[in-house]
Amino acid sequence: AFEVELAQSGRTVAVAAGQSIVAALAGAGVAVEVSCEQGICGTCLCNVLEGEPDHRDEYLTEEEKAAGDQILLCCSRARSKRLVLDL
Ligand code: FES
Numbered sequence: 001a002f003e004v005e006l007a008q009s010g011r012t013v014a015v016a017a018g019q020s021i022v023a024a025l026a027g028a029g030v031a032v033e034v035s036c037e038q039g040i041c042g043t044c045l046c047n048v049l050e051g052e053p054d055h056r057d058e059y060l061t062e063e064e065k066a067a068g069d070q071i072l073l074c075c076s077r078a079r080s081k082r083l084v085l086d087l
Contacts, residue, residue: 011028
């Protein structure tokens with residue numbers, strides 16, 4: 001489990017084990033546009049301001065994954081306790 005902080009509103013949302021970031025945000029009333037929900041299409045791409053993503057998608061290149069400043073919210077998770085998202 002980890003938490004995501006939404007930089008634009010200052011809200012923090014907990015993401016439970018086995019729950020996607022998109023699902024956690026939806027539960028908090030924050031809608032994120034999704035399409036494939038499998039890490040393939042890139043619709044749910046979001047910028048990461050702080051924290052270390054745990055990439056589970058097939059969309060970003062290895063180089064982009066290593067840079068750690070973008071995340072696919074439908075499937076990827078966090079290695080750090082907290083991610084700050086540009087949302
Ligand atoms: Fe397609 Fe997230 S909805 S990559």
